[in-house]
Amino acid sequence: MVRMLLLISFILLSCGSTYALQIDVRSSAVVSKTQVVIGDVVDITPPSPRLSAKRLLRAPLPGKSITVKRDQIRRVLQQFGLTEKNCEFSGADEVVVKRDSQTITFARVQRDIADYLARAQRQLSGAKFKFIPQGNVKDIVVPAGRLQVKVIPALAQIVGSRRFTLIYTVDGRTVKNMSVSGKLQLLASVVVAQRNLRRGAIVGSQDVKMVVVDISKTEQPLYNLIDVVGMMVARSIRSAQIVDGKNLVLPPLIKRGAFVKLIARRGAMLLTATGIAMQEGKMEDIIRVRNSASQKEVLARVIGPDKVEVGF
Known part of the structure; x- marks a missing residue:
């Protein structure tokens, strides 16, 4: 404070005009930080970087605004030895201060989950993830800055997850932690039965076909017809059902009585x-x-x- 007063005194003495400082109050200002400083709401002539950097008040929430009266600014400046005797006020009677912001929309949340799944599915052989969220997510207003997100599935293997946690940060600081529930599909071209297959039947080429379906609940999906044709059905398979490898066995090479x-x-x-x-x-x-x-x-x-x- 002593150094600041000395600085103000120097400015006052070095200026030959009646008023050493001109304080021009702006009508509006946009701030990005959590604190509003003097330089955000007024223009000072001659420039005083140290005075401009002094705290005025706490900034509003992201996307919100507050109105600051000229008298409020004057009272803060008086703490640094600036009065109407040594500085001239001009400009607006009040300044509307708005906190800069950005919005996380539902579309953005869906895109972030989709991008995460797109990276994860590179480890899969031709399969693709598709997430269908339940309900909606209201727009979330967060501070302006570099927005990043970390997506965490409910299950480490991803498949079977019914919920994703998204942690959003702005400039490295966590601003929102949220969960999105829904249905996760894993789509792939696999073998599907064309007709009902009874236990003990030998699978023929006319009994099965390749179809793109959700395989997230199938333990051993089969990706080639050659892996199925000629196998024996160990457990009955319904028409249009995914052929699960666990329901097939090698047929006997020798039959009883042969x-x-x-x-x-x-x-x-x-x-x-x-x-x-x-x-x-x-x-x-x-x-x-x-x-x-x-x-x-x-x-x-x-x-x-x-x-x-x-x-x-």
């Missing part, structure tokens, strides 16, 4: 015989087989269609 070729190897020696499968089996399964000649049952490993191998 004639099979028994193969026994030892070094260069190869023996073969005919048998009857006592149970069905897939590749590498161990099944019981009855030797047609001896009528004895042996355990054999499935090595191909209607072929089993026994040890001896």
Whole structure:
């Protein structure tokens, strides 16, 4: 304060006019910070940067305005030794001070979530996220400045998230923390049943097709028809239902009661015989087989269609 008074005295002494300082009050002002300083609302002649930087009052909320009377400005200046005897006031009787701002709209929120999901889906093979928000978000007025956002899904893996948290900052300072709920879809071209497929059926090429659908609730979606055709249905699949890999199994290479070729190897020696499968089996399964000649049952490993191998 002492230094400021000395500075004001110097300005007064160095000026030969009747009034050392001219204080011209503006009719309006726009501020971006939390405090209004003297230089925001008046023009000082000759210029005084230190005086202009002195606090006048607290700024209004972003987007809001307040009216400051000339008398209020005069009282603050009196604290620094400026009176009507050594300075001349001119200009408006009052100044309307508005806090600069920017608005976070619902469209902006949707775009921020969409941008986040677009970056995340780069890790996926051809699948695309689509978020459908529930309800609406009112416009949010925040201070002017560099606006940034951090988007956090409800679930770390994103898929299955029903809510996103958005943290907005202006110039590094948090100004809004909000949550948006909705439905998150994961769209991809996958195998879908064209007709009802019963348990035990072998899937044919006419039974399935490729369709772009939401796979967010499917554990093992299949992306190629070749992965499905020829497989056996382990659990019934309805028409238009996504074919889930967990509902398919390899079909048995050997059916119960079928004639099979028994193969026994030892070094260069190869023996073969005919048998009857006592149970069905897939590749590498161990099944019981009855030797047609001896009528004895042996355990054999499935090595191909209607072929089993026994040890001896």
